[in-house]
Amino acid sequence: MNDPGAQALLPDEELPDSAVARRDFLKNAGTCVAALGVMSLAGGAAFAADTKARTNMTNAPAPSGADNFYTSDLVTSQKVSFPTQYKMKVTGNLFVPKQRAAGKLPAIVVGHPMGAVKEQSANLYATKMAEQGFVAMAIDLPFWGESEGEPKNAILPDMFSEGFNAAVDFLGTHDLVDRERIGGIGICGSAGFIVSAAKIDPRLKAIATVSMYDMGAVTRNGYGRARTVEQRKELAAKAAQQRYEEFTSGKQIFQNYLPVELPADADPVTAMYHNFYRTKRGIAIPAGRTLETTQNRTLVGEMKFLNFYPFNDIETISPRPLLFIAGDQAHSREFSEDAYQRAAEPKELYWVKGANHVDLYDRVTLIPWDKLNTFFKKHLSA
Numbered sequence: 382m383n384d385p386g387a388q389a390l391l392p393d394e395e396l397p398d399s400a401v402a403r404r405d406f407l408k409n410a411g412t413c414v415a416a417l418g419v420m421s422l423a424g425g426a427a428f429a430a431d432t433k434a435r436t437n438m439t440n441a442p443a444p445s446g447a448d449n450f451y452t453s454d455l456v457t458s459q460k461v462s463f464p465t466q467y468k469m470k471v472t473g474n475l476f477v478p479k480q481r482a483a484g485k486l487p488a489i490v491v492g493h494p495m496g497a498v499k500e501q502s503a504n505l506y507a508t509k510m511a512e513q514g515f516v517a518m519a520i521d522l523p524f525w526g527e528s529e530g531e532p533k534n535a536i537l538p539d540m541f542s543e544g545f546n547a548a549v550d551f552l553g554t555h556d557l558v559d560r561e562r563i564g565g566i567g568i569c570g571s572a573g574f575i576v577s578a579a580k581i582d583p584r585l586k587a588i589a590t591v592s593m594y595d596m597g598a599v600t601r602n603g604y605g606r607a608r609t610v611e612q613r614k615e616l617a618a619k620a621a622q623q624r625y626e627e628f629t630s631g632k633q634i635f636q637n638y639l640p641v642e643l644p645a646d647a648d649p650v651t652a653m654y655h656n657f658y659r660t661k662r663g664i665a666i667p668a669g670r671t672l673e674t675t676q677n678r679t680l681v682g683e684m685k686f687l688n689f690y691p692f693n694d695i696e697t698i699s700p701r702p703l704l705f706i707a708g709d710q711a712h713s714r715e716f717s718e719d720a721y722q723r724a725a726e727p728k729e730l731y732w733v734k735g736a737n738h739v740d741l742y743d744r745v746t747l748i749p750w751d752k753l754n755t756f757f758k759k760h761l762s763a
Contacts, residue, residue, distance in 0.1 A: 441643075441655075443662040446746030449505055455479055456511040463551040465523065465543050472527035473520040473548065474504055476511035477557060487562035487761035488516040488555070490548040492541075494742065495570025495596060496534075496638070496676040497658070498526035500665035502568050502742040506591075506753075509745075510566075513754045515761075516558050520548050522571070526667045532633060534674065536682035538574065538596065538689040545578035549585060562586060562761040566753070568742065569713075570594045573691040576720065579698050580691075587760035589704040589753055592741045595716045597689030604712060613687070620684045627681060636683075639676045650712055650738075657739050692723050699725035704756045706749060708736025729756075 457479060462472045478486075489510050493503040503519035510517040523540045524530035530540070545565060553560035564587035567575035572590035579585040602608050623634050643655045657663040658676055666672055695703075703724050707717040709732040721730040733740070736747050 441660055443656070443660070444740070444744060446744040447662050448745045449501060449657075449663045449743035451505050451508060451743075451745065453508050453512055456508060458508075460527075461518070461551070463547060465540070465547040467540070467543065469523050469540070470529040471520055471523060471544050471547050472499075473518045473551075474499055474507065476504075476507045476517045476519075478511050478514050478516075481514060481557075484763075485559035485562075486514065486516050486557055487564070487757065488518070488552040488558040489564050489566060489757060489761075490545060490552060490575075491517060491519045491566045492522065492545060492568060492571025492575055493519070493525075494568050494592075495594060496525075496678065497569075498665050498667055498675075500526075501658070501663050503571075505743055505745070506566055506568065506748075509748075509750055510753065510757070513750075513758070515757065516552065516555070518548060518552060520544055522574070533670065534635075534678050534682070536678060536685045538577070538685060538691075541571070541574040542577040545575050545585070546582050549582060553584060559763070560584070562763070564588065564757050564761050566591065568592060569738070570596045572720075573597070573689070573716075576695060576698070576703075577689075577691040579701070580694055583701070585701070587702050587704075587757060588698065589706065589756060590717065590720070591706045591748075592711060592713060592738045593705060593707060593716045593720060594713055595691055595719065596686045597691060598716065598719070600683060600686035600689075605715065616680075617684055617687065620680045623679075623681050627679075633679050634681070635674075635677045635679055637677060641673055653737060653739050657742060663743065692720050695720060695723050696725040700727065702727040702756070702760050703729070704752070705730045706733065706741065706752065707731075708733045708738060708740055708747075710736060711738040711741075713738045 455478060456476045459475045460472065461475045462470050464470055491503045491507045493499050493501055499519040499521045507517035507519040521528040522544045524533060524535040524537065549563055552558045552563055563584055565575045565585050566589045567573070568591045572593035573595045575588060576590065579588050601613055627633055639654055639658055641659055643652060643659070647655065664672065666675060705717040705721050707714045717730060721728060731749065731752055733747055733749060740747050
């Protein structure tokens with residue numbers, strides 16, 4: 382999250398000094414990527430051509446085992462779409478095992494990290510689970526990727542949760558799926574959204590989260606509860622004033638959470654995200670968007686998270702099981718710990734040794750596939 386006291390910048394104005402931005406991030410960060418300043422941007426407009434952005438992107442090597450765009454000869458894939466209860470189309474990629482047992486199969490819906498799209502981490506998880514005999518579907522949350530919703534990159538937590546509920550509608554009526562055996566995986570921000578969905582949808586029989594973010598808590602409190610109530614109020618007041626600007630200009634004011642080019646003095650968390658979202662390791666640009674507009678969102682939109690409390694009443698998911706997976710080196714581990722503490726049995730908190738937050742997006746040698754497979758095979762059994 383950007384500095385609550387910073388002024389919105391026009392595209393031709395100089396961004397804040399990166400050292401100041403780094404300080405502000407460590408103190409006030411509240412999203413899945415670092416905040417390094419803000420800039421005004423008309424919705425859908427490009428900062429620069431994609432070809433130039435790709436040319437300038439960092440050539441930093443991917444860590445060992447990173448395989449975000451993994452594909453498998455053991456599964457088939459198909460693009461699908463289905464409506465939410467609000468008649469918005471959600472788009473997903475459906476993965477089905479080629480060799481499968483007779484009868485209907487268990488199914489899993491997978492949600493991507495906050496600010497990402499299904500091609501970033503979610504497809505990987507869905508493919509791997511389909512290899513294990515599940516019908517698995519990676520979805521784009523409403524307003525993101527190929528799913529409907531305007532403006533793009535909008536924030537509406539209840540609609541994100543509805544995306545999971547609508548996915549269950551689709552899977553539960555699919556010819557291959559046993560509707561009594563549907564579970565879900567939420568990665569990063571989607572972990573909070575799927576928990577929110579599961580609280581009101583008992584059709585989700587088992588839930589696993591990976592590198593969980595509580596987007597409500599981090600927006601209200603920052604990391605480690607470093608943000609004060611007064612700072613939160615200042616942030617809300619700044620966003621309220623920006624609503625006037627957006628209303629009168631007809632243009633959204635986007636925050637530049639994650640620049641295309643990594644500043645030389647970027648903090649470790651920013652560098653971690655940049656190595657995934659701004660390199661060949663994880664770049665995925667939806668049609669009609671540009672590299673620069675991926676991940677980035679408006680401060681006005683972010684304020685919707687102030688009213689998002691996914692862990693309230695999380696205990697009511699019981700007796701359906703919850704599995705929380707996180708890296709023991711992750712800056713976000715506090716959210717998995719909080720959710721686990723609040724949840725009722727059956728529950729498990731599983732630490733991946735040596736892993737940071739983004740490692741569990743795509744590092745196939747670190748992601749605990751056996752743990753996920755065992756969990757869902759047990760709790761989605763016939």
